[in-house]
Amino acid sequence: MASVEDFFSIQSLLDEWLETEFTFRDTDALTHRLLALPARDRQFVLTWTQRVASTNLELAYQFARLSDKTLASMEPEVIEAWIQHAMDQYDRTGLAAAMKVIDEVDGFIRQSYERASGSLLEDRSGVLSTFVRGLSGRELSIEEDDDAWTDSETLYLPGIVARLSERQDNFLLHKAMATHLWAQTRFGTFRLDLAGELERFPDPSIALRLFHALESLRLDHCIARELPGLAREMAGLREALDEQPAYLRLRDGLGRLARADADASDTLEWVGRLWGRVEPPCWCYQGRLDIEAVRVRTERRVEREKAILRVKLAELADELKERGKLSEDVPAEFDLKRKTGEDAVTEPFEFELSIDEEALNVPEFMRNMMTSIILDFGEIPEEYLVAAGPGEYDLSVFDADKLDPEDVWSGAYHEEGAFLHPEWDFARQCYRKNWCVLRELEVKPRYDDFYTATMRKYSRLIKSLHRTFEALRGEDKLLKRQPHGDDVDIDALVEAWADLRGGHEMSDRLFTRMHKEERNIAVMFMVDMSGSTRGWINDAERESLILLSESLAILGDRYAIYGFSGTTRKRCELYRVKSFDDPYDDETKARIAAIEAQDYTRMGVAIRHLSGLLNQVDARTKLLVTLSDGKPEDYDGYYRGEYGIEDTRQALFEARRDGVHPFCITIDEKAREYLPHLYGAANYVVIKDVDKLPLKVSDIYRKLTS
Secondary structure (H helix, E strand, C coil), X not given: CCCHHHHHHHHHHHHXXXXXXXXXXXXXXXXXXXXXXXXXXXXXXXXXXXXXXXXXXXXXXXXXXXXXXXXXXXXXXXXXXXXXXHHHHHHHHCHHXXXXXXXXXXXXXXXXXXXXXXXXXXXXXXXXXXXXXXXXXXXXXXXXXXXCEECCCEEEEECEECCCCCHHHHHHHHHHHHHHHHHHHHCCHHHCCHHHHHCCCCCHHHHHHHHHHHHHHHHHHHHHHHCHHHHXXXXXXXXXXXXXXXXXXXXXXXXXXXXXXXXXXXXXXXXXXXXXXXXCCCCCCCCCCCHHHHHHHHXXXXXXXXXXXXXXXXXXXXXXXXXXXXXXXCCCECEEEECCCHHHHHCCCCEEEEEXXXXXXXXXXXXXXXXXXXXHHCCXXXXXXXXXXXXXXXXXXXXXXXXXXXXXXXXXXXXXXXXXXEEEECXXXXXXXXXXXXXXXXXXXXXXXXXXXXXXXXXXHHHHHHHHHHHHHCCEEEEEEECCCCEECHHHHHHHHHHHHCCCCCCCCCXXXXXXXXXXXXXXXXXXXXXXXXXXXXXXXXXXXHHHHHHHHHHCCEEEEEEXXXXXXXXXXXXXXXXXXCCCCHHHHHHHHCCCCCCCECHHHHHHHHHXXXXXXXXXXXXXXXXXXXXXXXXXXXXXXXXXXXXXXXXXXXXXXXXXXXXXXXXXXXXXXXXXXXXXXXXXXXXXXXXXXXXXXXXXXXXXXX
């Protein structure tokens, strides 16, 4: 039985969390409702009311008001998902969308059962994107829509697939949908003028549906040749959804479509034969065809790719003429040799580009573009292989709709082309999904005397570092107690002799041998470029990076350097100084010299993104080393203090969970107040004197990796 003290205790909490002093909400009735709940349910509601109030007071009030009804119809886990979904909607589009989720709780309950066993695109898009990137053909992106369809550059997939009882089976259906959409671009579904061809039928919409069903059968044969394992799993999906008998009956009557050289025109021919005799079926992974969207996208792409290819061929011809490998009077017409016969069908993207009978090394971006052209036409038209004349094309016309990462902030904000990352809200105790918008920018090289001056300033230290790192690179380790080796291990022999005299079996591990340690290390240097580093701190950071790079050039460890800064969650920026694939050359040195102080220090999003880049590198040991002068903060005040600290701590936890070892080097004398909470007691170092930073960083790195 609840007491008067309980009533006033709960009401006091609600008054504080809902700020009733300013909002004039009546918490009397709310308190009575909560007191009527069992103690465990009451605590559950109070905990979540406090969390939701950190996002929006009205949302928290409505959640508490409906809590007795929701507890009667939903499990606590479903309620948590419901209110988190409401907060996510608030983050994306505001209070009206969030209140719609609250008001339509019955609909969420129905959807929650789908989510329980369904495949969610938001959870699986990363896996599916990686899978699609591994397939041959044009690079395709993935976005969410109500149905599965493609415009030939983007694969649109449903947000939830829940037609089967098991989550893994639903994911497989998601994967099958993505594969079929890829197959449409890969195997020439859109090379026909479908709109024009289908107009000759009495009802073009029915003809389109029949074409799509039959084309899916042809594509299934293509998938079976390239991905036989997945084809078998897709057959299992049809079986589970009772589609297999009808599928086999129709497929077995269309033998021509099973041939490797069958194309979309063969499918169209069968539409004519079966018109009026077959009701168009729809297979579980089929989705829909939007031929108008494909037409619009293809027209833009074809014009752009023709212009760019011909201009790039002209540049290639000019380079050959400068090197004396092509006569000035020879027309710049290129030849393309492709595999013929059966190989041309199964491997259409294997080709050799030549001019004047000399084979050329085609840059990767040109090869990708030529692959895209082959997908659209089945070949590269002859006119595409003629180098463009002077001034024939203005390529800026084709870039008019692209967003320049450097200029995008100057106008209305666009998220297109940016990376979206979650952020940990410690008050909610959950993530704000896709909360931070991050762009990768490049540091423009600055060719001044900074590198030369640094090398002259630290010439003695550099010689010492070279000797130290040379020794570290060539270090051999003596392995003891080996079954075979170069010398006898005296200690092991004495112990073995004692065992033998004692009646025990003698060990055979009696030797030593020298073993050269193979270093398998990848390091990401994350450099603070916030405004507070302006001046001598910035100089010390740049000098440190020069000395580090000189040392690592000897050691051979793979490393990357990125700066980070930004202003608010909508403008988080990473500055590429050196990627893992970039050499340490004059351009990289000029990029280090060009590092400048920018804005604020929103660390969590930078850690998440750079940890992701680091995890793409195959290395046994992965380090994320931060050079910083202060704790996390940003222009929007809420990120300062506990919020920013806890988001950064969560991001570091995620990095460690994924096999990345974070370490921080800072010059902030107050860092001991917060760095143990972020990095742990042994994973940071404070350098009090900024002038000592260049002297210390290489030594710290040596200790970290030896």
